[in-house]
Amino acid sequence: VHSDTPITVRRCGDDEGEGVCVGGTDKNIPEGHYATHHEGEWNDSNAGGRYIPNKPAGFRSNPQYLLTTESPTPQAVSVIITQPTRGKLQPMAIHAIRNAAPGLTAGVHPNHRVVNSSHATPEAVYGECHEASVEVQVSKDSPVLIVPSCFEPGQKAKYKLTVLSTDKTAKLSQPDAAKDQVQKFKQTWKKGGSAGGRPKFGTWLNNPQYVVKGQPGTSVQAVLIQKRPRPASIHIVQNADDSLSKPKVMPGYEVLKEPREPGHKEVYFERPELAVGMVLEDSNPIIIVPSTYEQNIENDFELHIISDKPVDVSEGGKSSGGASSGMSFDGAWTRGSNDGGNYNLGTWRMNPQFKLTNTTAKPASVMVTLQRSGGTSPIGLGVVKNHDKYGPFATQCVLPDYSDVAIFTKVQDGKKFKYVKSDNVSLKVDIPAKATVFAVPSCNKRGELGQFNLNVEPLGDPAGISCQPTNVKAQNFKNKLPNNVKGEGQSMTGNPGLVVTCKSKTNLCCTYRRAEDPEYAYALALVKNTKDGERPVKGYKVVAELLDDIDGEETDFISETEGGFSCCVDPGTYYLVPRLMSVEEDEDPAPSEFGEYTLTVIPDQMTCDIKPYGPTV
Numbered sequence: 001v002h003s004d005t006p007i008t009v010r011r012c013g014d015d016e017g018e019g020v021c022v023g024g025t026d027k028n029i030p031e032g033h034y035a036t037h038h039e040g041e042w043n044d045s046n047a048g049g050r051y052i053p054n055k056p057a058g059f060r061s062n063p064q065y066l067l068t069t070e071s072p073t074p075q076a077v078s079v080i081i082t083q084p085t086r087g088k089l090q091p092m093a094i095h096a097i098r099n100a101a102p103g104l105t106a107g108v109h110p111n112h113r114v115v116n117s118s119h120a121t122p123e124a125v126y127g128e129c130h131e132a133s134v135e136v137q138v139s140k141d142s143p144v145l146i147v148p149s150c151f152e153p154g155q156k157a158k159y160k161l162t163v164l165s166t167d168k169t170a171k172l173s174q175p176d177a178a179k180d181q182v183q184k185f186k187q188t189w190k191k192g193g194s195a196g197g198r199p200k201f202g203t204w205l206n207n208p209q210y211v212v213k214g215q216p217g218t219s220v221q222a223v224l225i226q227k228r229p230r231p232a233s234i235h236i237v238q239n240a241d242d243s244l245s246k247p248k249v250m251p252g253y254e255v256l257k258e259p260r261e262p263g264h265k266e267v268y269f270e271r272p273e274l275a276v277g278m279v280l281e282d283s284n285p286i287i288i289v290p291s292t293y294e295q296n297i298e299n300d301f302e303l304h305i306i307s308d309k310p311v312d313v314s315e316g317g318k319s320s321g322g323a324s325s326g327m328s329f330d331g332a333w334t335r336g337s338n339d340g341g342n343y344n345l346g347t348w349r350m351n352p353q354f355k356l357t358n359t360t361a362k363p364a365s366v367m368v369t370l371q372r373s374g375g376t377s378p379i380g381l382g383v384v385k386n387h388d389k390y391g392p393f394a395t396q397c398v399l400p401d402y403s404d405v406a407i408f409t410k411v412q413d414g415k416k417f418k419y420v421k422s423d424n425v426s427l428k429v430d431i432p433a434k435a436t437v438f439a440v441p442s443c444n445k446r447g448e449l450g451q452f453n454l455n456v457e458p459l460g461d462p463a464g465i466s467c468q469p470t471n472v473k474a475q476n477f478k479n480k481l482p483n484n485v486k487g488e489g490q491s492m493t494g495n496p497g498l499v500v501t502c503k504s505k506t507n508l509c510c511t512y513r514r515a516e517d518p519e520y521a522y523a524l525a526l527v528k529n530t531k532d533g534e535r536p537v538k539g540y541k542v543v544a545e546l547l548d549d550i551d552g553e554e555t556d557f558i559s560e561t562e563g564g565f566s567c568c569v570d571p572g573t574y575y576l577v578p579r580l581m582s583v584e585e586d587e588d589p590a591p592s593e594f595g596e597y598t599l600t601v602i603p604d605q606m607t608c609d610i611k612p613y614g615p616t617v
Contacts, residue, residue: 029164032166033164033165033166034164034165034166034167034168034170035162035163035164036162036163036170036171036172037160037161037162037163038065038160038161038162038163038172039158039159039160039161040063040148040158040159040160040161041156041157041158041159042062042063042090042148042149042150042155042156042157042159043156044154044156045061046061046062046063047061047062047150047152047153047154047155047156048060048061048062048149048153049061049062049149049150049151049152049153049154049155050093050126050149050150050151050152051093051095051114051117051149058153059108059147059149060107060108060109060147061153062147062148062149063147063148064107064108064145064146064147064175065145065146065147065161065172065173065174065175066105066143066144066145066146066172066173066174066175067079067096067136067138067143067144067145067146067163067170067171067172068138068140068143068170068171068173069138069139069140069143069165069167069169069170069171070140070169071138071139071140071167071169072139072140072141073139074137074138074139074142075137075138075139075165075166075167075170076135076136076137076165076166077135077136077137077138077163077164077165077167077170078133078134078135078163078164078165079094079096079133079134079135079136079146079161079162079163079164079172080131080132080133080161080162080164081094081118081131081132081133081148081159081160081161081162082130082131082159082160082162083129083130083131083157083158083159083160084158085130089128089129089130090128090150090151090155090157091126091127091128091150091151091152092126092127092129092132092148092149092150092151092157092159093117093118093119093126093127093132093148093149093151094117094118094132094133094134094146094147094148094149095114095116095117095118095134095146095147095149096114096115096116096117096134096136096144096145096146097112097113097114097115097144097145097146097147098112098113098115098142098144098145099111099112099113099145099219099221099277100112100113100221100275100276100277100278101219101220101221101277101278101279101306101307101308102142102219102279103217103218103219103279103308104180104219104221104277104306104307104308105143105145105175105176105179105180105308106175106176106177106178106179106180106308107145107175107177107180108145108147109180109221109223109275109277109306110223110225110273110274110275111221111223111259111273111274111275111276111277112145115136115144116134116135116136117134118132118133118134126149126150126151134146138170145175146161146172148161179308180306180307180308181306181307181308181309181310181311182304182305182306183304183305183306183311183313184302184303184304184305185210185302185303185304185305185313185315186300186301186302187208187290187300187301187302187303188298188299188300188301189207189208189291189292189297189298189299189301190298191296191297191298192296193206194206194207194208195207195292195295195296195297195298195299196291196295197291197292197293197294197295197296197297198233198268198291198292198293198294199235199291200423201295201423202371202372202422202423202424203295203371203373203423204289204291205248205249205317205369205371205424206317207289207290207291207317208289208290208303208315208317209248209249209287209288209289209315209316209317210222210287210288210289210303210305210313210314210315210316211247211248211285211286211287211313211314211315211316212285212286212287212288212305212311212312212313213283213285213311213312214280214283214307214309214310214311214312215280215283215309216280216281216282216283217279217280217309218279218280218307218308218309218311219277219278219279219280219307219308219309220236220277220278220279220280220286220305220306220307220311221275221276221277221305221306221307222234222236222275222276222277222288222290222303222304222305222306223273223274223275223303223304223305223306224273224274224275224290224301224302224303225272225273225301225302225303225304226271226272226299226300226301227272227300228299228300229270229271229272230270230292230293230297230299231268231269231270231292231293231294232268232269232270232274232290232291232292232293232299232301233258233259233267233268233269233274233290233291233293234258234259234274234275234276234288234289234290234291235255235257235258235267235276235288235289235291236255236256236257236258236276236278236286236287236288236289237249237253237254237255237256237286237287237289238253238254238256238284238285238286238287239252239253239254239287240252240253240254243367243457243459244284244285245285246457246459247285247314247316247317248287248316248317249287249289249316249317250367250457251367251369251424251426252367252426252428253287256278256286257276257277257278258276259274259275259276268292268293277306287316288303288305290303326455326456326457326458327455327456327457327466327467328453328454328455328456329354329453329454329455329467329469330373330451330452330453331352331441331451331452331453331454331469332352332449332450332451332452333351333352333375333442333443333448333449333450333452334449335447335449337350338350338351338352339351339443339446339447339448339449340442340446341442341443341444341445341446341447341448342380342418342419342442342443342444342445343380343382343407343418343442345446346513346514346515346561346562347446347513348382348440348442349397349398349399349400349440349513349562351440351441351442352440352441352469353397353398353438353439353440353469353470354438354439354440354441354454354456354467354468354469354470355395355396355397355436355438355466355467355468355469355470356368356383356429356431356436356437356438356439356456356465356466356467357395357431357435357436357465357466357467358431358432358433358434358435358436358464358465359434359464359465359466360433360434360461360463360464360465361433361434362433363430363431363432363433364430364431364433364458364459364460364461364464364465365428365429365430365431365458365459365460366428366429366431366456366457366458366459366465366467367426367427367428367429367456367457367459368381368383368426368427368428368429368439368454368455368456369424369425369426369427369454369455369456369457370408370424370425370426370441370452370453370454371423371424371452371453371454371455372422372423372424372450372451372452373450373451373452373453375443375448375449375450375451376421376450377421377443377444377445377448377449377450378419378420378421378443378444379419379420379422379425379441379442379443379444379452380407380408380418380419380420380425380441380442380443380444381407381408381425381426381427381439381440381441381442382404382406382407382408382418382439382440382442383404383405383406383407383427383429383437383438383439383440384398384402384403384404384405384437384438384440385402385403385405385435385436385437385438386398386399386401386402386436386438387399387401387402387403389401389565389566390509390564390565390566391507391566392507392566392604393507393509393566393602393604394436395436396470396472396509396602397438397470397472397474397602398438398440398470399509399511399564400511400512400513400560400562400563400564401563401564402438405429405430405431405437406427406428406429406430407427408425408426408427410425419443419444427439428459431465438470439454439456439467441454472602473602473603473606474600474601474602475600475601475602475603475610476598476599476600477498477598477599477600477601477610477612478596478597478598479496479596479597479599479612480596480597492525492527492536492540492577492579493535493536493537493538493540494614495577495578495579495614496612496613496614497535497536497575497576497577497578497599497612497613497614498575498576498599498601498610498611498612498613499534499535499573499574499575499576499610499611499612499613500526500573500574500575500576500601500603500608500609500610501572501573501574501608501609501610502569502570502571502572502573502574502603502605502607502608503571503605503607503608503609504571504605504607505568505569505570505571505605506568506569506571506603506604506605506607506608507566507567507568507603507604507605508526508544508566508567508568508569508601508602508603508604508608509564509565509566509600509601509602510524510526510544510546510564510565510566510567510576510599510600510601510602511562511563511564511599511600512524512546512562512563512564512578512597512598512599513561513562513597513598513600514561514562514596514597515596515597515598521557521558521559521580522557522558522559522563522578522579522580522597523545523546523557523558523578523579523580524545524546524563524564524565524576524577524578524579524599525542525544525545525546525576525577525579526542526543526544526545526565526567526569526574526575526576526577527540527541527542527543527574527575527577528540528541528543528572528573528574528575529541529573529575534613535575535613535614536575536577540575543567543569543574544565544566544567545565546558546563546564546565547565548560548563557579564600575613576599576601578597578599
């Protein structure tokens, strides 16, 4: 015994002075304290060796005792371990431990927490001492596991444990090994499939998933075991209220538990064993998701789900094997075809479109998730509904004058962003009864390319909900208006346009889109000649035209980037004619600048012939 100040050292059991004898007899136990004794030994089967952080199996092979009390309030209890005074002393220590899920008391499980130990730190050097002790707070609802251990595995020695407390109900007993129930699952993270990586990646949702259902108050612990350890983690999550019953992780989920150590940000560790646990607060299912830190890391693993009461565990996510109500589509943004750019551009409608239909008589909700599988550009997701003026064409594809149903928006630092550098974005979409809306995935800029997956998951009864890519036989024509066109008059007969020949009664949808923000208002009309001619001639009759309402007055010139109309025509020949004019009310119609535009015609009859006339640029 070394000391830098004078001290008195005496042997326990001496009658002189006050003291507590805990290793031999009870004659010197302080008044009001109670002691119980238990004898044990380390032998070939249970001498597991010292405590080593994050190392499995060995330490947990040591003898284990359950320290309990009948007191509803925490009681201070000391457990003292002594070795016989004769013979060689073995380096030893004693640890008080609770599992990650507090209700698990059948034994020490991985990722346990050392509540206290007989040394300054749980992994401190073991001492060749006659006696060591640990003190811990124990209550009826919060028992503790006590583990005595030697320094080296296989060391043999006898020991005595003494429980000392003012609570006479404090006692040690053997844990009931059958109390905790263990369900084991073998699985593999596969490249390009279930190896989805950490939550930063949109593919995290592709990782193996396990749905757990149990009674409130049930302790559940998930243990991830890898023979070839890779940086990995386990997350326990729960879906939002409107998708609680889904057997897979849905966007908007809440992380309930992850293996974050106190004072540390990391949740991914390269360990043979990793665990996380919690107590179920209600009967709603939770979902356990093991994952590697990086994507496409192949590795085998075992997942043990341990509970103190019966729980139902089933595989969820893409590996569930059951019928899924979700609808999934692969797509891509390709240059010059469907790279329409962001929501604020007039070309946004060029992006891929997916038709969502609710055929039921009640409103329905779906979760739409856009997951990027290639490319690095910011992505966004919008869901829109067409104007009723388009009649049957309103359910075919996105048309001008659409209205927003839901637009993805992320708030960061007080600012709203519709496009984010993320691998996935999600939207909850409410679809009115017997209605059709359109989901449009897009990149931030035109020319930004990549592959994607669009998933639609009904949040209620999937019956009556459908999704499919739009497949409209639209005909597009690009041109420029020449700069010698003036206002209304001569422009109707002089402008280039389209000649539309219908052999039977036909529904037509006609749209106009400026390539740039318009400096001049434009008009679009479908006319029919009353005299013979290869283009509109004076005396033509307007069959249908693009109209707008400005300050309560109807006008056939609008200043929006795009517009359109639909109509039904009888067999015959018609002309679709665009025009430009100044938007200044006090100006006379002035010569237009060169105006690049795209005309789109959608007929519902294949017998309709459409071709341009007039000069093309």
